[in-house]
Amino acid sequence: MNELLQLARDALLFKHETYVQHTARADALKRGLTLLVVVTLLAGVISLVVNIVNGMRPADFEANMQEFEQGMESFFENVEPFLDLPPDFEEGFREGLKAVLPGIEIGARIDELSTPLPRSVGVLLSNLGAFLSLPFSRLAGWVGYGIWVMLAAKLLGGRATAAQTLGTTALYAVPHILDILGPVPCLGGLLGLVATVWGIAIYVKALAVANEFTIGRSIVATLLPALVIVVLSGLGLLALLIVGLAAG
Amino acid sequence: MKALIRLAWEALFLREDPYAEMRDSSNAVLRGLGIVVLIAVAVALVGLVGTALEWATTPDLREIQETVWQGLQKMDWYQDLEGVPEIRQQFELGWQIFPQLFGAPNVGTAALRIVLLPLRLALAWAVYGLVAYLFARLLGGQGSLGQTLGCTALAAAPQLLNLASFFPYVVVGGVVGTWTLLCRYVALKTCHRLRWGRALAATLLPYVLLAVLVSLFSCLAGTAASLIIGGGTSR
Numbered sequence: 001m002n003e004l005l006q007l008a009r010d011a012l013l014f015k016h017e018t019y020v021q022h023t024a025r026a027d028a029l030k031r032g033l034t035l036l037v038v039v040t041l042l043a044g045v046i047s048l049v050v051n052i053v054n055g056m057r058p059a060d061f062e063a064n065m066q067e068f069e070q071g072m073e074s075f076f077e078n079v080e081p082f083l084d085l086p087p088d089f090e091e092g093f094r095e096g097l098k099a100v101l102p103g104i105e106i107g108a109r110i111d112e113l114s115t116p117l118p119r120s121v122g123v124l125l126s127n128l129g130a131f132l133s134l135p136f137s138r139l140a141g142w143v144g145y146g147i148w149v150m151l152a153a154k155l156l157g158g159r160a161t162a163a164q165t166l167g168t169t170a171l172y173a174v175p176h177i178l179d180i181l182g183p184v185p186c187l188g189g190l191l192g193l194v195a196t197v198w199g200i201a202i203y204v205k206a207l208a209v210a211n212e213f214t215i216g217r218s219i220v221a222t223l224l225p226a227l228v229i230v231v232l233s234g235l236g237l238l239a240l241l242i243v244g245l246a247a248g
Numbered sequence: 249m250k251a252l253i254r255l256a257w258e259a260l261f262l263r264e265d266p267y268a269e270m271r272d273s274s275n276a277v278l279r280g281l282g283i284v285v286l287i288a289v290a291v292a293l294v295g296l297v298g299t300a301l302e303w304a305t306t307p308d309l310r311e312i313q314e315t316v317w318q319g320l321q322k323m324d325w326y327q328d329l330e331g332v333p334e335i336r337q338q339f340e341l342g343w344q345i346f347p348q349l350f351g352a353p354n355v356g357t358a359a360l361r362i363v364l365l366p367l368r369l370a371l372a373w374a375v376y377g378l379v380a381y382l383f384a385r386l387l388g389g390q391g392s393l394g395q396t397l398g399c400t401a402l403a404a405a406p407q408l409l410n411l412a413s414f415f416p417y418v419v420v421g422g423v424v425g426t427w428t429l430l431c432r433y434v435a436l437k438t439c440h441r442l443r444w445g446r447a448l449a450a451t452l453l454p455y456v457l458l459a460v461l462v463s464l465f466s467c468l469a470g471t472a473a474s475l476i477i478g479g480g481t482s483r
Contacts (some may be wrong), residue, residue: 113315133419
Protein backbone atom coordinates (compact mmCIF):
# COMPACT_ATOMS: atom_id res chain seq x y z
CA MET A 1 0.00 0.00 0.00
CA ASN A 2 2.83 2.37 0.93
CA GLU A 3 4.51 1.54 -2.35
CA LEU A 4 1.35 2.46 -4.26
CA LEU A 5 1.00 5.73 -2.37
CA GLN A 6 4.62 6.55 -3.22
CA LEU A 7 3.96 5.74 -6.87
CA ALA A 8 0.88 7.97 -6.88
CA ARG A 9 2.76 10.86 -5.27
CA ASP A 10 5.72 10.60 -7.66
CA ALA A 11 3.42 10.29 -10.66
CA LEU A 12 1.69 13.52 -9.64
CA LEU A 13 5.08 15.21 -9.43
CA PHE A 14 6.15 13.86 -12.87
CA LYS A 15 9.25 12.12 -11.42
CA HIS A 16 10.88 10.60 -14.49
CA GLU A 17 12.64 7.73 -12.67
CA THR A 18 9.36 6.58 -11.13
CA TYR A 19 7.72 6.36 -14.54
CA VAL A 20 10.70 4.40 -15.93
CA GLN A 21 10.77 1.96 -13.02
CA HIS A 22 7.01 1.48 -13.11
CA THR A 23 7.05 0.72 -16.86
CA ALA A 24 9.83 -1.84 -16.44
CA ARG A 25 7.93 -3.83 -13.79
CA ALA A 26 6.22 -7.06 -14.80
CA ASP A 27 3.16 -6.08 -12.75
CA ALA A 28 2.90 -2.52 -14.15
CA LEU A 29 -0.66 -3.04 -15.39
CA LYS A 30 -1.79 -4.67 -12.14
CA ARG A 31 -0.42 -1.73 -10.12
CA GLY A 32 -1.75 0.87 -12.54
CA LEU A 33 -5.19 -0.71 -12.52
CA THR A 34 -5.22 -0.94 -8.72
CA LEU A 35 -4.44 2.77 -8.46
CA LEU A 36 -7.09 3.64 -11.04
CA VAL A 37 -9.78 1.63 -9.26
CA VAL A 38 -8.86 2.84 -5.76
CA VAL A 39 -8.71 6.51 -6.81
CA THR A 40 -12.03 6.29 -8.65
CA LEU A 41 -13.74 4.65 -5.68
CA LEU A 42 -12.29 7.12 -3.16
CA ALA A 43 -13.37 10.03 -5.35
CA GLY A 44 -16.94 8.72 -5.32
CA VAL A 45 -17.23 8.14 -1.55
CA ILE A 46 -18.76 11.51 -0.60
CA SER A 47 -21.33 11.29 -3.40
CA LEU A 48 -22.18 7.75 -2.24
CA VAL A 49 -22.83 8.89 1.33
CA VAL A 50 -24.83 11.95 0.22
CA ASN A 51 -26.93 9.84 -2.16
CA ILE A 52 -27.63 7.18 0.47
CA VAL A 53 -28.65 9.78 3.08
CA ASN A 54 -30.89 11.55 0.55
CA GLY A 55 -32.37 8.26 -0.58
CA MET A 56 -33.17 7.15 2.96
CA ARG A 57 -35.33 10.23 3.57
CA PRO A 58 -39.02 9.49 3.12
CA ALA A 59 -40.03 10.74 -0.30
CA ASP A 60 -42.64 13.51 -0.34
CA PHE A 61 -43.44 14.28 -3.95
CA GLU A 62 -45.58 17.38 -3.27
CA ALA A 63 -42.99 18.90 -0.91
CA ASN A 64 -40.16 18.15 -3.36
CA MET A 65 -42.04 19.77 -6.23
CA GLN A 66 -42.81 22.83 -4.11
CA GLU A 67 -39.12 23.09 -3.18
CA PHE A 68 -38.16 22.73 -6.84
CA GLU A 69 -40.61 25.45 -7.93
CA GLN A 70 -39.32 27.80 -5.24
CA GLY A 71 -35.78 27.10 -6.42
CA MET A 72 -36.75 27.94 -10.00
CA GLU A 73 -38.47 31.11 -8.80
CA SER A 74 -35.35 32.39 -7.04
CA PHE A 75 -33.21 31.27 -10.01
CA PHE A 76 -35.21 33.47 -12.38
CA GLU A 77 -35.09 36.36 -9.92
CA ASN A 78 -31.28 36.09 -9.67
CA VAL A 79 -30.64 35.55 -13.35
CA GLU A 80 -33.03 38.12 -14.82
CA PRO A 81 -30.88 41.23 -14.12
CA PHE A 82 -27.88 39.65 -15.88
CA LEU A 83 -29.48 37.94 -18.86
CA ASP A 84 -31.59 39.49 -21.55
CA LEU A 85 -34.27 36.80 -21.53
CA PRO A 86 -37.20 37.18 -23.93
CA PRO A 87 -40.38 38.26 -22.09
CA ASP A 88 -42.16 34.96 -22.67
CA PHE A 89 -39.15 32.80 -21.73
CA GLU A 90 -40.22 32.18 -18.13
CA GLU A 91 -43.76 31.39 -19.19
CA GLY A 92 -42.51 28.98 -21.86
CA PHE A 93 -40.23 27.32 -19.34
CA ARG A 94 -43.11 26.87 -16.90
CA GLU A 95 -45.28 25.39 -19.67
CA GLY A 96 -42.50 22.94 -20.52
CA LEU A 97 -42.12 22.01 -16.88
CA LYS A 98 -45.87 21.44 -16.60
CA ALA A 99 -45.67 19.03 -19.52
CA VAL A 100 -42.98 16.87 -17.90
CA LEU A 101 -44.45 16.95 -14.38
CA PRO A 102 -46.69 13.88 -14.83
CA GLY A 103 -43.60 11.93 -15.91
CA ILE A 104 -41.73 12.97 -12.79
CA GLU A 105 -44.78 12.08 -10.73
CA ILE A 106 -44.87 8.57 -12.23
CA GLY A 107 -41.25 8.10 -11.15
CA ALA A 108 -42.04 9.31 -7.63
CA ARG A 109 -45.09 7.03 -7.32
CA ILE A 110 -43.06 4.01 -8.47
CA ASP A 111 -40.46 4.91 -5.86
CA GLU A 112 -43.16 4.69 -3.20
CA LEU A 113 -44.26 1.14 -4.17
CA SER A 114 -43.39 -1.65 -1.74
CA THR A 115 -40.61 -4.16 -2.43
CA PRO A 116 -39.89 -7.67 -1.03
CA LEU A 117 -36.90 -6.30 0.94
CA PRO A 118 -37.24 -3.07 2.94
CA ARG A 119 -36.91 0.15 0.92
CA SER A 120 -33.76 1.17 2.81
CA VAL A 121 -31.98 -1.99 1.59
CA GLY A 122 -32.94 -1.07 -1.97
CA VAL A 123 -31.61 2.47 -1.55
CA LEU A 124 -28.36 1.13 -0.10
CA LEU A 125 -27.87 -1.50 -2.81
CA SER A 126 -28.77 0.73 -5.75
CA ASN A 127 -26.38 3.45 -4.58
CA LEU A 128 -23.68 0.90 -3.86
CA GLY A 129 -24.21 -0.50 -7.36
CA ALA A 130 -23.85 2.94 -8.94
CA PHE A 131 -20.74 3.55 -6.81
CA LEU A 132 -19.12 0.24 -7.81
CA SER A 133 -19.92 0.98 -11.46
CA LEU A 134 -17.70 4.09 -11.40
CA PRO A 135 -14.39 2.26 -11.98
CA PHE A 136 -15.89 0.30 -14.87
CA SER A 137 -17.05 3.50 -16.49
CA ARG A 138 -13.56 5.02 -16.13
CA LEU A 139 -11.96 1.78 -17.36
CA ALA A 140 -14.17 1.71 -20.44
CA GLY A 141 -13.22 5.24 -21.46
CA TRP A 142 -9.54 4.77 -20.71
CA VAL A 143 -9.17 1.41 -22.51
CA GLY A 144 -11.47 2.40 -25.38
CA TYR A 145 -9.39 5.50 -26.13
CA GLY A 146 -6.12 3.81 -25.11
CA ILE A 147 -6.40 1.21 -27.88
CA TRP A 148 -6.29 3.95 -30.51
CA VAL A 149 -3.48 5.77 -28.71
CA MET A 150 -1.47 2.52 -28.65
CA LEU A 151 -1.99 2.14 -32.38
CA ALA A 152 -0.88 5.73 -32.99
CA ALA A 153 2.14 5.23 -30.71
CA LYS A 154 3.16 2.06 -32.57
CA LEU A 155 2.85 3.84 -35.91
CA LEU A 156 5.06 6.61 -34.52
CA GLY A 157 7.74 4.10 -33.57
CA GLY A 158 6.72 3.30 -30.01
CA ARG A 159 8.21 0.19 -28.39
CA ALA A 160 5.90 -0.48 -25.47
CA THR A 161 3.77 -3.58 -25.11
CA ALA A 162 0.04 -3.23 -24.49
CA ALA A 163 0.54 -4.03 -20.79
CA GLN A 164 3.28 -1.42 -20.45
CA THR A 165 1.32 1.32 -22.21
CA LEU A 166 -1.86 0.65 -20.24
CA GLY A 167 -0.03 0.10 -16.97
CA THR A 168 1.77 3.41 -17.24
CA THR A 169 -1.01 5.54 -18.68
CA ALA A 170 -3.34 4.29 -15.89
CA LEU A 171 -1.47 6.77 -13.68
CA TYR A 172 -3.51 9.52 -15.39
CA ALA A 173 -6.31 8.67 -12.94
CA VAL A 174 -4.35 9.77 -9.85
CA PRO A 175 -5.22 13.52 -10.00
CA HIS A 176 -8.87 12.53 -10.23
CA ILE A 177 -8.76 12.00 -6.46
CA LEU A 178 -9.75 15.70 -6.54
CA ASP A 179 -13.14 14.57 -7.85
CA ILE A 180 -13.93 13.67 -4.24
CA LEU A 181 -14.97 17.33 -3.85
CA GLY A 182 -17.21 17.10 -6.92
CA PRO A 183 -20.43 17.64 -4.93
CA VAL A 184 -19.15 21.03 -3.64
CA PRO A 185 -20.70 23.78 -5.81
CA CYS A 186 -18.25 25.73 -8.02
CA LEU A 187 -15.12 24.35 -6.32
CA GLY A 188 -16.00 20.80 -7.37
CA GLY A 189 -16.23 21.75 -11.04
CA LEU A 190 -13.04 23.75 -10.91
CA LEU A 191 -11.10 20.95 -9.25
CA GLY A 192 -12.55 18.53 -11.81
CA LEU A 193 -11.08 20.69 -14.57
CA VAL A 194 -7.71 20.82 -12.81
CA ALA A 195 -7.75 17.02 -12.41
CA THR A 196 -8.56 16.55 -16.11
CA VAL A 197 -5.72 18.78 -17.33
CA TRP A 198 -3.28 17.27 -14.82
CA GLY A 199 -4.40 13.77 -15.85
CA ILE A 200 -3.82 14.51 -19.54
CA ALA A 201 -0.31 15.81 -18.75
CA ILE A 202 0.46 12.60 -16.82
CA TYR A 203 -0.95 10.53 -19.69
CA VAL A 204 1.37 12.24 -22.18
CA LYS A 205 4.40 11.80 -19.92
CA ALA A 206 3.53 8.14 -19.22
CA LEU A 207 3.08 7.37 -22.91
CA ALA A 208 6.43 8.98 -23.75
CA VAL A 209 8.27 7.00 -21.07
CA ALA A 210 6.58 3.67 -21.89
CA ASN A 211 7.29 3.99 -25.62
CA GLU A 212 10.72 5.54 -25.23
CA PHE A 213 9.97 8.48 -27.48
CA THR A 214 9.82 12.28 -27.17
CA ILE A 215 7.08 14.27 -25.48
CA GLY A 216 6.26 15.76 -28.89
CA ARG A 217 5.50 12.35 -30.36
CA SER A 218 3.59 11.44 -27.25
CA ILE A 219 1.37 14.52 -27.64
CA VAL A 220 0.72 13.58 -31.27
CA ALA A 221 -0.11 9.96 -30.31
CA THR A 222 -2.42 11.14 -27.53
CA LEU A 223 -4.27 13.69 -29.64
CA LEU A 224 -4.38 11.81 -32.95
CA PRO A 225 -7.36 9.57 -32.09
CA ALA A 226 -9.34 12.59 -30.86
CA LEU A 227 -8.47 14.50 -34.05
CA VAL A 228 -9.52 11.56 -36.21
CA ILE A 229 -12.82 11.37 -34.32
CA VAL A 230 -13.40 15.11 -34.79
CA VAL A 231 -12.54 14.96 -38.52
CA LEU A 232 -14.71 11.90 -39.10
CA SER A 233 -17.60 13.47 -37.18
CA GLY A 234 -17.18 16.65 -39.23
CA LEU A 235 -17.20 14.66 -42.46
CA GLY A 236 -20.27 12.76 -41.30
CA LEU A 237 -22.10 15.99 -40.50
CA LEU A 238 -21.04 17.46 -43.85
CA ALA A 239 -22.34 14.38 -45.64
CA LEU A 240 -25.65 14.65 -43.74
CA LEU A 241 -25.86 18.33 -44.66
CA ILE A 242 -25.23 17.58 -48.33
CA VAL A 243 -27.82 14.79 -48.33
CA GLY A 244 -30.27 17.11 -46.57
CA LEU A 245 -29.69 19.91 -49.07
CA ALA A 246 -29.91 17.53 -52.02
CA ALA A 247 -33.20 16.20 -50.69
CA GLY A 248 -34.45 19.77 -50.58
CA MET B 249 -8.89 -25.87 -11.10
CA LYS B 250 -6.71 -23.54 -9.01
CA ALA B 251 -4.07 -23.55 -11.76
CA LEU B 252 -6.66 -22.62 -14.38
CA ILE B 253 -7.96 -19.72 -12.28
CA ARG B 254 -4.39 -18.46 -11.72
CA LEU B 255 -3.68 -18.66 -15.45
CA ALA B 256 -6.85 -16.72 -16.33
CA TRP B 257 -6.15 -14.10 -13.66
CA GLU B 258 -2.59 -13.55 -14.96
CA ALA B 259 -3.85 -13.42 -18.57
CA LEU B 260 -6.20 -10.60 -17.62
CA PHE B 261 -3.17 -8.34 -17.08
CA LEU B 262 -1.94 -8.89 -20.65
CA ARG B 263 1.37 -10.47 -19.66
CA GLU B 264 2.78 -12.86 -22.24
CA ASP B 265 3.83 -15.55 -19.70
CA PRO B 266 0.42 -17.18 -19.17
CA TYR B 267 -0.23 -17.21 -22.93
CA ALA B 268 3.22 -18.76 -23.52
CA GLU B 269 2.50 -21.34 -20.80
CA MET B 270 -0.75 -22.24 -22.53
CA ARG B 271 0.95 -22.40 -25.94
CA ASP B 272 3.51 -24.85 -24.60
CA SER B 273 0.91 -26.94 -22.76
CA SER B 274 0.32 -30.49 -24.06
CA ASN B 275 -3.48 -30.27 -23.65
CA ALA B 276 -4.11 -26.62 -24.50
CA VAL B 277 -7.59 -27.16 -25.98
CA LEU B 278 -8.96 -29.02 -22.96
CA ARG B 279 -7.45 -26.53 -20.53
CA GLY B 280 -8.84 -23.71 -22.67
CA LEU B 281 -12.31 -25.23 -22.65
CA GLY B 282 -12.03 -25.69 -18.89
CA ILE B 283 -11.17 -22.01 -18.42
CA VAL B 284 -14.02 -20.79 -20.62
CA VAL B 285 -16.61 -23.00 -18.92
CA LEU B 286 -15.30 -22.26 -15.43
CA ILE B 287 -15.41 -18.49 -15.96
CA ALA B 288 -18.84 -18.62 -17.60
CA VAL B 289 -20.40 -20.73 -14.82
CA ALA B 290 -18.87 -18.52 -12.11
CA VAL B 291 -20.11 -15.34 -13.80
CA ALA B 292 -23.60 -16.77 -14.31
CA LEU B 293 -23.86 -18.01 -10.70
CA VAL B 294 -22.70 -14.69 -9.30
CA GLY B 295 -25.04 -12.88 -11.71
CA LEU B 296 -27.94 -14.96 -10.38
CA VAL B 297 -27.26 -13.71 -6.84
CA GLY B 298 -27.08 -10.09 -8.08
CA THR B 299 -30.28 -10.45 -10.11
CA ALA B 300 -32.12 -12.03 -7.15
CA LEU B 301 -31.09 -9.11 -4.91
CA GLU B 302 -32.14 -6.63 -7.59
CA TRP B 303 -35.50 -8.38 -7.93
CA ALA B 304 -35.97 -8.26 -4.13
CA THR B 305 -35.45 -4.49 -4.12
CA THR B 306 -37.67 -3.74 -7.13
CA PRO B 307 -41.46 -3.26 -6.87
CA ASP B 308 -43.74 -5.79 -8.51
CA LEU B 309 -43.85 -5.23 -12.27
CA ARG B 310 -47.68 -5.37 -12.36
CA GLU B 311 -47.83 -2.59 -9.77
CA ILE B 312 -45.32 -0.51 -11.73
CA GLN B 313 -47.39 -1.09 -14.88
CA GLU B 314 -50.55 0.10 -13.16
CA THR B 315 -48.79 3.18 -11.75
CA VAL B 316 -47.44 4.08 -15.19
CA TRP B 317 -50.89 3.59 -16.73
CA GLN B 318 -52.53 5.84 -14.14
CA GLY B 319 -49.81 8.45 -14.68
CA LEU B 320 -50.25 8.37 -18.46
CA GLN B 321 -53.96 9.02 -18.07
CA LYS B 322 -53.16 12.29 -16.29
CA MET B 323 -51.10 13.58 -19.22
CA ASP B 324 -52.57 16.24 -21.53
CA TRP B 325 -52.05 14.26 -24.71
CA TYR B 326 -53.92 11.28 -23.27
CA GLN B 327 -57.18 13.25 -23.50
CA ASP B 328 -56.83 13.21 -27.31
CA LEU B 329 -56.41 9.41 -27.31
CA GLU B 330 -59.09 8.59 -24.77
CA GLY B 331 -61.56 7.62 -27.48
CA VAL B 332 -59.14 5.17 -29.11
CA PRO B 333 -60.18 1.72 -27.88
CA GLU B 334 -56.85 0.00 -28.67
CA ILE B 335 -54.76 2.31 -26.49
CA ARG B 336 -54.82 0.04 -23.43
CA GLN B 337 -54.10 -2.97 -25.63
CA GLN B 338 -51.11 -1.18 -27.20
CA PHE B 339 -49.87 -0.27 -23.75
CA GLU B 340 -50.13 -3.90 -22.56
CA LEU B 341 -48.27 -5.05 -25.67
CA GLY B 342 -45.50 -2.51 -25.10
CA TRP B 343 -45.26 -3.58 -21.47
CA GLN B 344 -44.35 -7.10 -22.54
CA ILE B 345 -41.23 -5.72 -24.25
CA PHE B 346 -40.10 -2.55 -22.44
CA PRO B 347 -39.25 -3.97 -18.97
CA GLN B 348 -36.88 -6.49 -20.57
CA LEU B 349 -35.40 -3.76 -22.77
CA PHE B 350 -34.72 -1.57 -19.75
CA GLY B 351 -33.15 -4.43 -17.81
CA ALA B 352 -35.91 -5.38 -15.36
CA PRO B 353 -34.51 -8.15 -13.13
CA ASN B 354 -35.59 -11.62 -14.19
CA VAL B 355 -34.44 -14.42 -11.91
CA GLY B 356 -35.56 -17.14 -14.36
CA THR B 357 -33.48 -15.73 -17.19
CA ALA B 358 -30.52 -15.29 -14.84
CA ALA B 359 -30.81 -18.94 -13.76
CA LEU B 360 -30.98 -20.06 -17.39
CA ARG B 361 -27.69 -18.25 -18.02
CA ILE B 362 -25.90 -20.89 -15.93
CA VAL B 363 -26.44 -23.22 -18.89
CA LEU B 364 -26.57 -20.72 -21.76
CA LEU B 365 -23.55 -18.56 -20.92
CA PRO B 366 -20.99 -21.41 -20.97
CA LEU B 367 -22.49 -22.56 -24.28
CA ARG B 368 -22.38 -19.05 -25.76
CA LEU B 369 -18.84 -18.32 -24.62
CA ALA B 370 -17.57 -21.73 -25.69
CA LEU B 371 -19.13 -21.32 -29.13
CA ALA B 372 -17.72 -17.79 -29.53
CA TRP B 373 -14.31 -19.05 -28.38
CA ALA B 374 -14.28 -21.98 -30.82
CA VAL B 375 -15.45 -19.94 -33.83
CA TYR B 376 -13.11 -17.02 -33.12
CA GLY B 377 -10.19 -19.36 -32.40
CA LEU B 378 -10.68 -21.23 -35.65
CA VAL B 379 -11.03 -18.11 -37.84
CA ALA B 380 -8.18 -16.30 -36.07
CA TYR B 381 -6.00 -19.39 -36.54
CA LEU B 382 -6.62 -19.30 -40.31
CA PHE B 383 -5.79 -15.59 -40.54
CA ALA B 384 -2.72 -15.94 -38.30
CA ARG B 385 -1.37 -18.77 -40.46
CA LEU B 386 -2.02 -16.71 -43.60
CA LEU B 387 -0.02 -13.91 -42.02
CA GLY B 388 2.93 -16.18 -41.28
CA GLY B 389 1.99 -17.50 -37.84
CA GLN B 390 3.63 -20.64 -36.45
CA GLY B 391 1.10 -21.86 -33.90
CA SER B 392 -1.12 -24.92 -34.31
CA LEU B 393 -4.92 -24.88 -34.08
CA GLY B 394 -4.77 -26.44 -30.61
CA GLN B 395 -2.30 -23.85 -29.40
CA THR B 396 -4.43 -21.04 -30.87
CA LEU B 397 -7.55 -22.34 -29.15
CA GLY B 398 -5.68 -22.71 -25.88
CA CYS B 399 -4.30 -19.18 -26.00
CA THR B 400 -7.51 -17.50 -27.18
CA ALA B 401 -9.40 -19.24 -24.36
CA LEU B 402 -7.39 -17.07 -21.98
CA ALA B 403 -8.96 -14.08 -23.70
CA ALA B 404 -12.16 -15.00 -21.86
CA ALA B 405 -10.43 -13.69 -18.73
CA PRO B 406 -12.01 -10.20 -18.96
CA GLN B 407 -15.35 -11.91 -18.30
CA LEU B 408 -14.04 -12.10 -14.73
CA LEU B 409 -14.93 -8.41 -14.47
CA ASN B 410 -18.57 -9.50 -14.67
CA LEU B 411 -18.12 -11.10 -11.25
CA ALA B 412 -18.87 -7.60 -9.97
CA SER B 413 -22.49 -8.26 -10.91
CA PHE B 414 -22.71 -10.10 -7.59
CA PHE B 415 -23.69 -6.63 -6.39
CA PRO B 416 -27.04 -5.62 -7.85
CA TYR B 417 -27.26 -2.52 -10.05
CA VAL B 418 -23.57 -2.70 -11.02
CA VAL B 419 -22.99 -1.82 -14.68
CA VAL B 420 -19.79 -3.34 -16.04
CA GLY B 421 -20.43 -2.08 -19.57
CA GLY B 422 -18.27 -2.18 -22.69
CA VAL B 423 -14.92 -2.62 -20.98
CA VAL B 424 -15.21 -6.43 -21.19
CA GLY B 425 -15.44 -6.39 -24.99
CA THR B 426 -12.51 -4.02 -25.42
CA TRP B 427 -10.38 -5.88 -22.91
CA THR B 428 -11.19 -9.18 -24.64
CA LEU B 429 -9.90 -7.67 -27.89
CA LEU B 430 -6.62 -6.76 -26.18
CA CYS B 431 -6.29 -10.26 -24.67
CA ARG B 432 -6.94 -11.83 -28.07
CA TYR B 433 -4.19 -9.65 -29.56
CA VAL B 434 -1.68 -10.77 -26.91
CA ALA B 435 -2.87 -14.38 -27.33
CA LEU B 436 -2.32 -14.43 -31.11
CA LYS B 437 0.95 -12.48 -30.89
CA THR B 438 2.35 -14.91 -28.33
CA CYS B 439 0.92 -18.10 -29.77
CA HIS B 440 2.02 -17.45 -33.37
CA ARG B 441 5.11 -15.36 -32.54
CA LEU B 442 3.86 -12.58 -34.82
CA ARG B 443 5.08 -8.98 -35.03
CA TRP B 444 2.63 -6.43 -33.64
CA GLY B 445 1.18 -5.36 -37.00
CA ARG B 446 0.45 -8.90 -38.15
CA ALA B 447 -0.88 -9.86 -34.73
CA LEU B 448 -3.22 -6.87 -34.86
CA ALA B 449 -4.43 -7.86 -38.34
CA ALA B 450 -4.98 -11.48 -37.24
CA THR B 451 -6.95 -10.23 -34.23
CA LEU B 452 -9.18 -7.84 -36.14
CA LEU B 453 -9.79 -9.77 -39.36
CA PRO B 454 -12.26 -12.23 -37.74
CA TYR B 455 -14.30 -9.22 -36.58
CA VAL B 456 -14.15 -7.73 -40.08
CA LEU B 457 -15.25 -11.04 -41.58
CA LEU B 458 -18.15 -11.23 -39.10
CA ALA B 459 -19.20 -7.66 -39.96
CA VAL B 460 -19.10 -8.46 -43.68
CA LEU B 461 -21.11 -11.66 -43.19
CA VAL B 462 -23.71 -9.90 -41.03
CA SER B 463 -24.06 -7.09 -43.60
CA LEU B 464 -24.35 -9.60 -46.42
CA PHE B 465 -26.91 -11.64 -44.52
CA SER B 466 -28.90 -8.49 -43.65
CA CYS B 467 -28.92 -7.41 -47.30
CA LEU B 468 -30.02 -10.87 -48.43
CA ALA B 469 -32.70 -11.07 -45.75
CA GLY B 470 -33.89 -7.55 -46.64
CA THR B 471 -34.05 -8.41 -50.32
CA ALA B 472 -35.89 -11.67 -49.62
CA ALA B 473 -38.36 -9.90 -47.33
CA SER B 474 -39.05 -7.15 -49.87
CA LEU B 475 -39.52 -9.77 -52.60
CA ILE B 476 -41.96 -11.72 -50.45
CA ILE B 477 -43.86 -8.61 -49.34
CA GLY B 478 -43.70 -7.08 -52.82
CA GLY B 479 -44.81 -10.36 -54.36
CA GLY B 480 -47.62 -10.60 -51.84
CA THR B 481 -49.01 -7.12 -52.55
CA SER B 482 -48.76 -7.46 -56.34
CA ARG B 483 -51.09 -10.42 -56.15
